[in-house]
Amino acid sequence: MHVYCTDLEGTTHELLATEGWSVMEIIREGGLPILAQCGGSCACATCHVYVDPSWKAKLPEPNEEEVAMLDGTFEVTADSRLACQLFFTPALDGLRIALAKGSV
Template sequence: MHVYCTDLDGKTHELQATDEWTVMEIIREGGIPILAQCGGSCACATCHVYVDPSWKSKLPEPSEEEVGMLDGAFEVTQDSRLACQITFNKDLDGLKISLAPGSV
């Protein structure tokens, strides 16, 4: 299973994805630098990513906590999510995301 992650230079990386890992952990394990300063506690917004619009409906809605934390992130769009709050599963095989400014 894979996640496709586009970095700030526009290069797309095919990352090995593991069931039950967060997308933030998958990005890190794939060797892509992502700040993720709070380590996945939904307390920093430095794991901000943009989810490809074609995948948005396949993700659970963000929690109030995530929405609140995204309020303080840079360049938030309707595609913004926190990578540490998305838990990967087989239905997300092929998920496409892009790193957001402030996450690297």
């Protein structure tokens, strides 16, 4: 199973994905330079990613903590999510995301 992550230079990387891991952990394990300063506690927003619109409906809605953290983040769009709050399941095999500027 894989996640496809586009970096700030526009290169898309195929990352090995493990069920139960957060997308932030998958990005980090894949060797991409995601900051994720709080380690996945939903307290920093330095794991900000943009989810490909075709995948948005397959993701659970963000909870209040995630929404509040994104509210204080730069360059947020309707596709913004925190990668540490997205947990990989087989249904997300092929998920496409892009790193946001503040996350690297």
